[in-house]
Amino acid sequence: xxxxxxxxxxxxxxxxxxxxxxxxxxxxxxxxxxxxxxxxxxxxxxxxxxxxxxxxxxxxxxxxxxxxxxxxxxxxxxxxxxxxxxxxxxxxxxxxxxxxxxxxxxxxxxxxxxxxxxxxxxxxxxxxxxxxxxxxxxxxxxxxxxxxxxxxxxxxxxxxxxxxxxxxxxxxxxx
Numbered sequence: 154x155x156x157x158x159x160x161x162x163x164x165x166x167x168x169x170x171x172x173x174x175x176x177x178x179x180x181x182x183x184x185x186x187x188x189x190x191x192x193x194x195x196x197x198x199x200x201x202x203x204x205x206x207x208x209x210x211x212x213x214x215x216x217x218x219x220x221x222x223x224x225x226x227x228x229x230x231x232x233x234x235x236x237x238x239x240x241x242x243x244x245x246x247x248x249x250x251x252x253x254x255x256x257x258x259x260x261x262x263x264x265x266x267x268x269x270x271x272x273x274x275x276x277x278x279x280x281x282x283x284x285x286x287x288x289x290x291x292x293x294x295x296x297x298x299x300x301x302x303x304x305x306x307x308x309x310x311x312x313x314x315x316x317x318x319x320x321x322x323x324x325x326x327x328x
Contacts, residue, residue, distance in 0.1 A: 183297075185268075185324040187226045187261070189241050189306075194315035199224045214254070215247040226261060230309050230319055239263040245279070255279040257288055261324070263295075271295030273324060275304050290326055302326040 192199040199222060206217025223242050229235035243259030261273045272295065277288030286306045293300030302325045309319040 180327050183324070183326045183328065185273075185326070187228070187238060187322050187324070188230045188232075188235065188309065189320045189322050190225045190227065190232045191222065191318045191320070192224070192232075194312075194317055209247070212247075212250070214249050214252060216250045218247040220245050220247075222259065226263075226322075230321070232319070236265075238265055239268075248278075249280070253281045255281065261322075268296055271297050273297050273300055273326060275324075277304075279306060281308070290324060293326070293328060297326060297328045300326050300328040 190199065193201075200220050201222075202218055202220050204219040205215075209215055209217040221244050223240055225232060225237055226239040226241055227235035227237055240262045241259045242262055243257070245255040245257050245259070248254055248256040256277075257279045258276050259274075261275065263269055263271050263273075272293055273290055274292040275288050276291050277286075279286045279288060284307065288304045288306065290300055290302040290304055304325075305323045307321045307323075309321050311318045
């Protein structure tokens with residue numbers, strides 16, 4: 154009996170270490186590149202400011218502004234000629250007092266192809282002036298159930314007159 158208990162004491166820690174490795178072995182890693190189109194101008198904007206603080210009016214960074222989005226996601230950078238593959242739905246909040254920094258909280262909702270009906274939840278800090286911004290993939294549904302990973306954003310174009318932006322997003326997802 155003592156020998157069996159000793160074997161159990163030795164094997165149990167090994168099993169506890171091995172179980173997460175076995176579970177992770179069945180995971181997939183997926184890379185998805187999309188273009189996010191934030192349209193604030195014109196008759197049919199996809200990003201609308203819904204709240205602002207008293208200081209927003211005098212802030213050089215729009216600190217305190219809350220924007221709700223339903224932005225198109227496309228395969229290529231041209232909104233008019235690229236294949237629509239989904240929508241980015243959520244909010245961003247101007248959270249930086251000294252720099253234009255946004256708190257992003259959005260779901261990428263896929264509407265076609267092998268990811269149709271699946272979502273990826275993204276949340277994080279987005280300092281717009283940085284060449285590359287990294288945010289967390291914090292979850293997902295459908296194909297991306299139990300998702301985790303990160304998203305890298307790079308501004309493709311920004312129109313100073315209209316405020317419209319196209320941003321390249323690269324998602325690196327484990328699911």
